[in-house]
Amino acid sequence: MISKDEVEKIAHLARLEIDDSQKEKMAEQLSNILQYIDKLKDVDVRGVKLSSGVAFMNNVFREDEVGVSPGPCVTLANAPERDEDFYTVPRVVK
């Protein structure tokens, strides 16, 4: 159902890398799971609404008031790499 190539494509979408040695096993496991999930095709869902659960019936609003922000020393406390109040990352645009 899912080939090694497809595993590569999905992994790229998810920004993951799967080791070559693991790709075959992953493809097999994913195929098994998706094959089981295929049984959902047997359900008559004509006219049935999609649910995303029970809570998402109403929007929740608050007053548009500026609150207190914790500030960079808190926000950047776990930064893997930083330059003063900025996170640094590898080059984005080549």
Add this chain to the structure above:
Amino acid sequence: MQYHELTIGSAKKLLFDRKISSFDLTSALLDRIETYDDKIGAFITVDKDAALKQAKKADQDILNNKVSGLTGVPIALKDLLCTKGLKTTCASKILDNFIPQYDGTVVRKLKENGAIIIGKTNMDEFAMGSSTENSSYHVTTNPWNNAYVPGGSSGGSAAAVAARFCCAAIGTDTGGSIRQPASHCGVVGLKPTYGRVSRFGLVSYASSLDQIGPITKDVTDAAILLNIISGKDQMDSTSASIDVPDFTKAFEQFEKGSLKGMTAGIPKEYMSVEGIDPEVEIVFNGAKKILKELGVEIKEISLPHTDYVVAAYYIIAPCEASSNLARFDGVKYGFRDMACDDLIDMYKKTKSKGFGPEVKRRILIGTYALSAGYYDAYYGRASQVRTLIMEDFSTAFKACDFILSPVAPAPAFKIGENMDDPLTMYLTDIFTLSANMAGIPGISIPAGYSSKGLPIGIQMMANRFDEISLLRAGYGFEKTIQLDKKFPDF
């Protein structure tokens, strides 16, 4: 009475009457953890110095008559809950060095009520798993028998309570992760109604399914904790604007007599699930008998879409997870692979090195199911089936007050037994997944043992926001069953 035997209820009484000190209680539990947790591995982090400091303060507060709901009571927290200044890893390499800068709402409420946070417990990585074997740290073993799993994903919390390393613990439940390990470890586990407890500060796995709840030595403690952690929270827009009753009042309704007037429904589809261990059936039938003797009317009900629950869950949860875990990209916090050419390379290498195999598997399933061309066929369809599952329960609760079922098809399995085939593991969640899909509360209560001496629990599920019925029925059942051995022998 030994310190480690105390429940929240009994500890509070002794503490507030000044018969024991929180410092002595906390020290005794910390010593016990040091002595026995080597073999069990319930904890990822034991916060010894801070806990003793909090305990000293609690004793001061008690002397000054400044007591709250949990003053001086040691509680363990699943390592998925953000604790300010205390490492929170979600049992993942990707968060091995992560120190939250705030307390989640549940943590804040526990602290405001004077609880002693004794440590952070082990779990399946990002709550994905049913055995606590998916932790990147170590496998937690079942305190009843170290060759067996404690269940998951809140295996560390359940093991900590069963091993009496704390008065109680907090876990999280997305597909059964409080109820199943509670059952496998012989303790009480309660998943509240979706929206009853704030998820702010809970690292999200599947946002429409996750809930935080108590894992305790008895039903009374579950009610005490539920009182404290429940409530509408501005920081969680999915938390319900509904009043929190006093859950401990549920017991008054039992003290007055029996459980007469209550109806329990047993889903006929559950009883024909393949592969139910005969010993689970024996314990379940024994539980039915006790409830009947307490005056509960037992009737058969139907949950017609039971056969599709596992399939629907294992699309919806991974889809939501694939979105929620995208944030772990090494940019703002957590592990970052430093040897990277460019940003995309950094994302890929960081995640590939940081996430374990089960997490990767679920992200891939979710990504695939949400990708162009597949969304309607998988996620869309699963969401429609979810509506049908919710309708099944709405109909069922017209005929009964609560639904009675086993928690898992079999008692705890041996460590390593289910690791080869993920699908086999997924199928063991059959009885617990529905409560999350429908957003209803569920409780797991100790009900017996297997011939190997492993605990077996029973599950009760009630309509949305009707935790009172679960606590009432659960309390009555617990008081009547009088199990020989409530905790392992150490």
